[in-house]
Amino acid sequence: MDQKQSFTDVLIVGAGAAGTMAAACAAAYGLNARIIDKRPQKLAAGHGDGLHARMMEILDTFGLADAVLQHGNEFTMTHSWVQGSDGRVTRQAASSRTWEPPSPFTSVGLTQAKMAHILLDYVRQHSDIEVERGLMTESISVQQGSEYPVRVTVRNISTNGGMASFTADNDIRVDNDEELLATTGRPGVQDEIIKARYVVACDGAHSWIRRNLQIPMIGDDMDVIWGVMDIHPLTDFPSARTNSIIQGRGTGLMWIARERGMIRVYTVVGSAKSNEHGKFIQSSVTPDTILAAAQKMLHPYTLTYKKCEWWAAYRVGQRVATHNTHESDRIFLAGDAVHTHSPQAGQGLNVSMADTYNLLWKINLVVKGLAKPDLLETYHSERLVLGQQLVDFDRQWAAIISGNEPPKPPPGIKTFRVTWESIITHKFVPLIHGLQVIYPPSSITLSSPDTIEAASSVMDQGKLPSGITVGMRMPSYQVRKHADAAIEYLGKSFRSDGRFRFVVFAGDVSDSAHLERLRALAKWIRTLMEQYSLPGCQADSTFDNILVHTTSSLTVDLLDLPDIFHPFHPELGYNYDKVFYDEDITNRFGHRIGSAYEKYGVDRHKGRLALLRPDGYVAHQGGLEEFDPVEKYFKGFLIPRK
Ligand SMILES: Cc1cc2nc3c(=O)[nH]c(=O)nc-3n(C[C@H](O)[C@H](O)[C@H](O)COP(=O)(O)OP(=O)(O)OC[C@H]3O[C@@H](n4cnc5c(N)ncnc54)[C@H](O)[C@@H]3O)c2cc1C
Structure with missing residues (x-):
């Protein structure tokens, strides 16, 4: 077997949202890092589609907000609609910039693929880090005491053109490893052992690393199957160029006005439980199924399309990992590898990138010998609880958007209570925008329980505390x-x-x-x-x-x-x-x-x-x-x- 061995300070596994942000940080800090991804090709379309205010602020600190604004569509208005008993939808509330958060930025709609290109261009300009595609992890182990204690074996699966069978407009199948291996590369060829000081596992919801480290995910699947499609709409829907939330009875639709005149539609296409037609099967969903469900939700308005850029169907799993840090303190999980939830609140991309933005500066200081390794423990204390809060928020949000009663939160988790009224009155705006994050007291944050209590009670009203709050992001005026x-x-x-x-x-x-x-x-x-x-x-x-x-x-x-x-x-x-x-x-x-x-x-x-x-x-x-x-x-x- 042809096996080479190499060394790196930081190995980032996965070049999705969390991984590309990790790579951007590594490039900005001058870290010795590598980033690998099993996909032989870069993402072409779809997936996450909105960047919120806090992430825009962060991207601005890399000098990238202008590029996002240039390619994306700024969300200025959100309309709330309700479907009546006659099946017709009527507009309940229209907000003009009222979802605007206390930030220089608001949300911007942009496909995750374009977002990744913008970040990876930055990485290329500021370092010699390049995404190494077609490399899939095969084994991972830790040998404490060694200078490069994490040993990852990767297999090169990019040796033939099998990936062509994964079309860009519905690339969800790429997450099926068996299918991926069956259609790509020859097993065992060009295996490589990468030895790293630290590994950042950004390998998505089905995280191979998380499973191999036997870190459990706690939670369950939602009953409903959602369909999502990015289309250029042919429609008379009056809110075509604003975002809309339509609440039906036991169902719902979200309409996102996207870049280049495109829209994204999320709608419930069926129940995951048995129904009168037998068990609803996710793989039976087609663009026509999604369109038919959307048309029903938009009555009396019409919707068709000629051009679809991407679509997918999924059952939402709302889960959080029990840990985001391996016991060796050398392997960290980030993004969907730690928390999975519905995409409707547009949090996936943002929270995943925020995870690695939190982690990489700490790794940087430790690798460069300026900080004690204990600093890395704060990644767990700061980010895991946010993952839990996010999943709880999402349970409520997704239930309301799909026309159901929100569940009660688990004991001990303090989250914002979402109601249809709070959606219309925008009380959740700081939370959606990632501005409500307040880190607990620790060696790196000298906040106090009193500060947190005071700030939380303001945020419960849907506002942000005025002035400077220790533990929160510094506001920008x-x-x-x-x-x-x-x-x-x-x-x-x-x-x-x-x-x-x-x-x-x-x-x-x-x-x-x-x-x-x-x-x-x-x-x-x-x-x-x-x-x-x-x-x-x-x-x-x-x-x-x-x-x-x-x-x-x-x-x-x-x-x-x-x-x-x-x-x-x-x-x-x-x-x-x-x-x-x-x-x-x-x-x-x-x-x-x-x-x-x-x-x-x-x-x-x-x-x-x-x-x-x-x-x-x-x-x-x-x-x-x-x-x-x-x-x-x-x-x-x-x-x-x-
Ligand atoms: C089909 C689909 C539709 C989605 N739609 C939306 C949406 O509409 N709105 C929204 O906000 N969010 C959406 N999301 C969620 C959003 O994309 C994620 O929350 C976000 O991308 C999470 O970022 P991540 O970096 O953790 O994972 P991902 O972006 O999923 O990236 C994981 C990366 O790891 C790579 N990888 C996995 N295993 C290995 C391995 N063993 N070795 C090497 N590389 C590996 C994968 O190829 C992938 O590139 C969607 C996700 C999917 C899969």
């Missing part, structure tokens, strides 16, 4: 750039570069007392930067510093401010992108912008120091002269430079 007075969202400067970020609200820096306070703070930050910089790297390799003051840029010169806020590059000169000021102004469209201090809840005289984790979540906030908690924080999990 408009400020002006000191160097050129350009109006920008502050969140744009929270780049995904693997660094912690001090956001300093310094007040009026033309006031000598405020300026002195800022200088003392900057001096202290400088010592931290030196203490924790990466071996062989610049002093700013671990920390980035952003300043927001309240003084007009004409009063104070940028270069008179501490140099950590305008680092100098020998070839590129000064960096002018880190200092902002808050000004309450009205823009040329008559919109009031600014007042960032007010929105962040920061006192203009006292100022505030916010410490952000590399994923943009607030780790701590405190006074500008309170150094102790921050020093203790870093001592807790970082390893100082010798």
Whole structure:
């Protein structure tokens, strides 16, 4: 047998939503990583189709939000419809931008395939990581004590053109491994042993790695079979270019207005239990079955199509894995490998990508020797509970959308209560948009049970807490750039570069007392930067510093401010992108912008120091002269430079 052996710091298995985000992070941080996928070809169409506000914010920190907006369709309106006893649908509520979350972004409809292309283009531009397609895992084991303890054997199955039998418009069969193997490659040819420090299993709902590690999934299947299709509609439905939710009796339909004039329709096509025609079989579903079910739900309006880009039928399994981390602390599961749920709330893509966005910065710091391996334990404590909450939310959401009563939540799981009324009044908006995430107190998040309690009670009302909340993502408000007075969202400067970020609200820096306070703070930050910089790297390799003051840029010169806020590059000169000021102004469209201090809840005289984790979540906030908690924080999990 022809077997080669190779080594990598991080092996990502699966190039779906979670895997491509993991690869983008690895590229951004300069990690030594590989990504493999059993599919010999990249995804062509279909699957997940919506990115929500938090994910758009994250993509913006990679500089990718514009590309998504260019190719996608921004969701601006959602209409709610109800089917009457005469079978006719009537519109109950139409929301104009009311699903708009407190974020610079709202949701964008875009096929997962295009999303993956955008991320993988980024990966190619920033690293030499390429998806290695047609590589399927065959065995996995851990040898503790070794430098590269995880040993994964992979088989190359891309050696013939058998995949051509999997058409792009319904590629669901590709998840059937036996069929995949029967139509591709010769068994055993070009097997490879990959030895890795860490493995990130992003291998989807039927995760081979999860099954091999014997990590159980808890939950069950929904009774209904859903059909989904991406079509160019020929229709007189009045809400054709907005999203719609139609509730029927024991059934439902979701209509998503997509890019290029396309729509996605999800509709119930049958019950998975026996009915009067015998057991409904998922594989008997065709595009015609889905269209017929949709036509019935849209009465008296009509729907046909000539062009279908993708379709699928599925029975939803609502399950969560008992663990997302293997006992060796070397293998992590992410995305659908940990939580499966219905696609109707559009969470699959978003939560899966958010999993690896949470994990990769931690792996990066550990692999580079800057953080203690304990840091990785927080992946379990932060992400698994979110998976559980997501599945519970989905049970309610999917039941309501399919015209049924929502089930009661399992004891001990705190989730938002979904009702048809809450859908119409948009109370779930922060949750849908991924903005409600609040990480529990831990070595990397100095939140307190009181903060969490207070924030949760606000979020129960469908709102987000105002200001900065430790444990939540740092909100993004408009400020002006000191160097050129350009109006920008502050969140744009929270780049995904693997660094912690001090956001300093310094007040009026033309006031000598405020300026002195800022200088003392900057001096202290400088010592931290030196203490924790990466071996062989610049002093700013671990920390980035952003300043927001309240003084007009004409009063104070940028270069008179501490140099950590305008680092100098020998070839590129000064960096002018880190200092902002808050000004309450009205823009040329008559919109009031600014007042960032007010929105962040920061006192203009006292100022505030916010410490952000590399994923943009607030780790701590405190006074500008309170150094102790921050020093203790870093001592807790970082390893100082010798
Ligand atoms: C048919 C279908 C329709 C869907 N429709 C929607 C939708 O309409 N809306 C929505 O929000 N979500 C939808 N989803 C869900 C959404 O796509 C997922 O939630 C999301 O993609 C999960 O990301 P992931 O990276 O965890 O898994 P996936 O995106 O499924 O990626 C897993 C990857 O791992 C690879 N892989 C699997 N096993 C191995 C192995 N042994 N070795 C190497 N590679 C392997 C697979 O080829 C695949 O590329 C759909 C999913 C499917 C399968």
